Amino acid sequence: MLKTSAREVLAREFPFEAVRSMEEDARGYTPELWRSMSELGWLGLVVPEEYGGAEGSFLDLGMLLEEMGRALTPGPFFSTVALGALTVMDAGDEAMQSKLLSGIANGETIMTMAVTEGSGGFGPEEVRLRAERQGRGFALSGRKLFVPDAHVADYVIVAARTSEGADATEGITLFVVPMKEKGITVTPHRTMALEKQSRLKFNEVRLPANSALGTVDEGWPALQRALQRAATAKGLEMVGGAEAVLDMTLEYLKDRVQFGRPVGTFQALQHHCANMAIDVEGSRYAVYQAAYRISEGLPASREVSVAKAWVSDAYMRVCATAVQCHGAVGFTAEHNLQLFTRRARVQEQLYGDSGFHRRRLAAGLRG
Amino acid sequence: MLKTSAREVLAREFPFEAVRSMEEDARGYTPELWRSMSELGWLGLVVPEEYGGAEGSFLDLGMLLEEMGRALTPGPFFSTVALGALTVMDAGDEAMQSKLLSGIANGETIMTMAVTEGSGGFGPEEVRLRAERQGRGFALSGRKLFVPDAHVADYVIVAARTSEGADATEGITLFVVPMKEKGITVTPHRTMALEKQSRLKFNEVRLPANSALGTVDEGWPALQRALQRAATAKGLEMVGGAEAVLDMTLEYLKDRVQFGRPVGTFQALQHHCANMAIDVEGSRYAVYQAAYRISEGLPASREVSVAKAWVSDAYMRVCATAVQCHGAVGFTAEHNLQLFTRRARVQEQLYGDSGFHRRRLAAGLRG
């Protein structure tokens, strides 16, 4: 039900023209859009009732993300809710939660998370940014890349290294850093999909002790869970996008006439569509399974890797096949298909591409 | 011209019924077949005139091998000529050549080569069988796997390790070993393609000093050239096989009627055939290029790896697609297609599969 109503609302309030204009906008969303999302209860969807939210499940959020993936809804919703709110709810103490969650639910607070550095990967070894103890607090120095929506965020959750352990998973701490803090430089990346990501530079950024989200030096389990949620949430957007691409391709093939008949009657194109449908169907249930397990609080590392490994490549195949089915119009700027294709390529990489997740699964096969 | 006449001769004298009956035969060929090949001049095709041969080029041999691949000609031709004669001509001194080449040309001598051991690979590190110096000769101990036609060979060229060098390419020596020598155990493998390969065990097999083919400890360059020739020669057989498979598929699709029309009119099957044709064409020119360079005495390591990497996978794709185009008859024992399919799977591995050759090429990219 949430899914249906979300689809209607998105089609009405956030049409593709808005998506296009937001690609060129420095901010990437409008205050009206954000207000609408807050009023619709979306920003508080997963936030506990005591902080003004609806206390929905991860699956509830998932249905909404799938629709946003279908509509390519711009703005920092994913960053604030899927990266921010859920991580604070998972790892933050009451003080942290009360500081941040109400603001998220009522639309005042925008959040994001900064993990990847030089290699663009998402393993624990990627966390090298140093947080040195200074008195009872910390000083952060280093840089983070590809941080979504950092240019408009109020807070960023930063994965930092507070000590060196025997292996890379030890010595990681998550910090909640106010973006207005001195010493932070934000440089927006210029990206192909025109979604907003930034390079963050931290120059001796001072943080009080209570900035840590969870236990110092023991942040990896929480970060791992956050990355699993992020990969799955991104996967849900991708499922929505893939289905939209299939749908628009089917419409086109039914209408377009060549050689005196709808091009959808040609077996080669029919088989292209069958392959797309298989990819969409497989993606959906692989991602749903991961979302289900996260939602139920079950261990999900294997299922998340299966899901993201599959959907990353499947969505790209779907887009490439769709362009081929459309012919020349499929790669024009005016056609909506290219909006999906460009994003699919970036989403493929976010929170681990197929190779990254296969390597995780192979480690399990080794066991 | 050689190609056309070979095709006619093979179709007449070595029909598929003979191929089938030889699969079940312990020897794998008939003396009559061997005599025919000798009389046709094929056994001496590349042998120098002074030893009774026609002194043909590697390309001449290639055209013949392509036709044999198309006809699936059974017997130890490949082993004797492509592995044996060419290696003796390349690396053997006059004494060795005069000892062996006339016998090959007149059909009296059957040869083969033994390289791979435990891993089934074809790199220098694969050569571990020890040849210890004993007086002025050597004693061989160890085993070799997948040695083609060893069960009928008079001589086998054995790659052995005579010393340990700084890297695996050092300390290899090629020996010409008479199969009647004491201490050699031949155990035929039981294989899927029913071509004849054996496991050889060497138990203190004593060899005189003049058994070495080329310089002791410095056999790798000659072995490498032998393996390049072998991979290319095998590739030529595979090109012939792939084309035969495409041809029989086209014939079938033109004749077979379903839904009131020849199934070859269905676009899905047409595109299958187009893909097969692309694979055959690509294979042909990749392998021809390698064969050309070998024939001209030019460095060929890169071209050989490109050729074998490509044809190994392409031929398997061609066979799998052909079975799909044929439907159920394609995997019956009575259809000739399965003769090709089973062999393609083994040929894929011989003298390096696609992964082996890609790793070689990648080492070049690293350079």
Add this chain to the structure above:
Amino acid sequence: MDFRFSESEEEFRQELLDFLDRELPDGWGEGPVPSPDEEWAETLRMRRKLAERGWLTMHWPLEYGGQGASTILSLIFNEEMSYRGAPGRDAFGARMLGPTLMIYGTEEQKRRFLPSVARGEVQWCQGYSEPQSGSDLASLSTRADDDGDFFRVNGSKVWTSLAHRADWMMVLVRTDPDAPKHRGISFLLVDMKSPGVEVRPIMNMAGTHEFNEVFFDDVQVPKTNLVGEQDRGWYVAVTLLDFERSGIEYAATSRRLLDDLAAFVRESRGGIDGWVADALAERYVETEVARLMAYRVAWMQSEGMVPNREASMSKVFGSETFQRVADTGMKVLGLHGQLTEEDRWAPLAGRIQDAWRHSFSNTIAAGTSEIQRNIIASRGLGLPR
């Protein structure tokens, strides 16, 4: 869609696994692939055991000797049986003939044919394809002429699995040669011992006898063996094609092959690394996706929905996944992969090459991948014909 099984479903799975541990011969599925005769002997033995527990026809309604089991229980049954390579299930009698008779059969036919299937005492086979009618099944030409109380059947069928073991056959025959091709077909039950029935083996690429040709020379079939209306047999057959095709067998056998391969590599090479690790992980993802697609089909059925494109998608993807796993297996094993079970050095007793050789039929039998993709596109996605 639920992604967790209920407690009773998990209990059933455990009961089945315990049963298999107990009843399967020691080392079943770990040695060489059994010969057809060995396999058949085990099939008969296990089938009786399955029938004793009611599992052979567990998905049938109680009134016909079934347990009224849900499609989910049935899925679990098929998944575990397939993963273990356990013999004994009855694709033709229990999963095809039974449901068909329940819809189209007369009371007399049900009383006569269903109990022996439920008891595992009879082997059925299916006579659909003909030499000139493969994908275009409705063009079949085996004819049944009216002969009083009998039909007189002439013609031949091909690719008939188990015909050489079967007691009875479901046959599609042409009863009206002048009608449009889908409208002159009838569905008959033929006793394989009838005079004039001849079975000839077809050997396959794997060197085994699985398929047959079956010839009918003036075979008399009583009219009481006609299922459904005369000339309406096509619709009987089509209904039947839609039963219980989750595709879980493809996913489960793929996964088993992959697990065997991974275990072999781990043990014989001390670990799974490099390109082998990547390839096995890729196959692992695919087997998981195949499993989920099959679950989806079963879940839809359990909710009373009729899977359509979902069943075809599961079939295409599952069967192609099995081929990819077998292909990866051959690549991973290298030259050793070619060794058959008769060779003492054959890795995994030659099971990978056996699977590879059998894998070709997966994308052809029960509707080629091309036909399935046509169905997905036209019936499933609504593309115009």
Add this chain to the structure above:
Amino acid sequence: MDFRFSESEEEFRQELLDFLDRELPDGWGEGPVPSPDEEWAETLRMRRKLAERGWLTMHWPLEYGGQGASTILSLIFNEEMSYRGAPGRDAFGARMLGPTLMIYGTEEQKRRFLPSVARGEVQWCQGYSEPQSGSDLASLSTRADDDGDFFRVNGSKVWTSLAHRADWMMVLVRTDPDAPKHRGISFLLVDMKSPGVEVRPIMNMAGTHEFNEVFFDDVQVPKTNLVGEQDRGWYVAVTLLDFERSGIEYAATSRRLLDDLAAFVRESRGGIDGWVADALAERYVETEVARLMAYRVAWMQSEGMVPNREASMSKVFGSETFQRVADTGMKVLGLHGQLTEEDRWAPLAGRIQDAWRHSFSNTIAAGTSEIQRNIIASRGLGLPR
């Protein structure tokens, strides 16, 4: 087929490489992809230089201002120009219009149009596709009505590369709407400055202006600009499609992209290892196969044979190879791959993502892969239609 170039061919290649080293701007092909305006300025500059050496139309006969160069020399020219991404070649004037006029043009047309092409002074474009006529080109509906000494043209064309830079256009128009669709088409030469011609840009996924729509509103075209017979223009166009399509551009640009990528990985990561090495080597094999397929086409032409399925195979395989290389590039670069040339941290100045975005058109323009595979199967392999 020869696999070695003659000495004079190698000399030409070296002369061309020296020329490019000398004449291309410093760092050409190494920085960001130039803007369309920069590219056009360089095109004009380089085209004059190429024309001075006679290379622009080197494959034309001497009598028309060419050098009578062999298809092999022409292949080398195109291979090296493509590998270097060198601007200046003239696909429309030199490679399409020229050969067409030599076969179908009147003496007056040849005198009037060929010399300016040989001198590199004029830009042609090609008006074939229409909004409703893509793969089914012959269904075009832009019409040319008889108006005394003129045709009066109405309609529109789409996907017209370079229309916004062009002086002249080769246009297919319908002159007999009542004839069967292939028989009422004529081939006209239209001055783009004619009143009633309007060009509107189409932006592509890569954010650049490469294609256009072109509208004709009562455009007067003198009948002296008709090439070949009236209503026989389809055959003029088809002849033209077969000229000089070796596909070497796909192989050469693929190889360049791959070499750039390998160099980047080697330098930035200290070596090429693991899955990256395997993927790059796989692409390397493919670019080599693509190159050989293109050489094969050129070699056939040089021997006087007419490539048929060979040209389509080279096109399909080359264009798909380019897509695979670009795809591998995006995977290898990871999240950094998305950075455009405007981002100072973009690897290879954003060239990989630019190539990837452009790569989609390769398998659509100049005959989709589906149409090419149809041609291979029916015209090439003789499968029935």
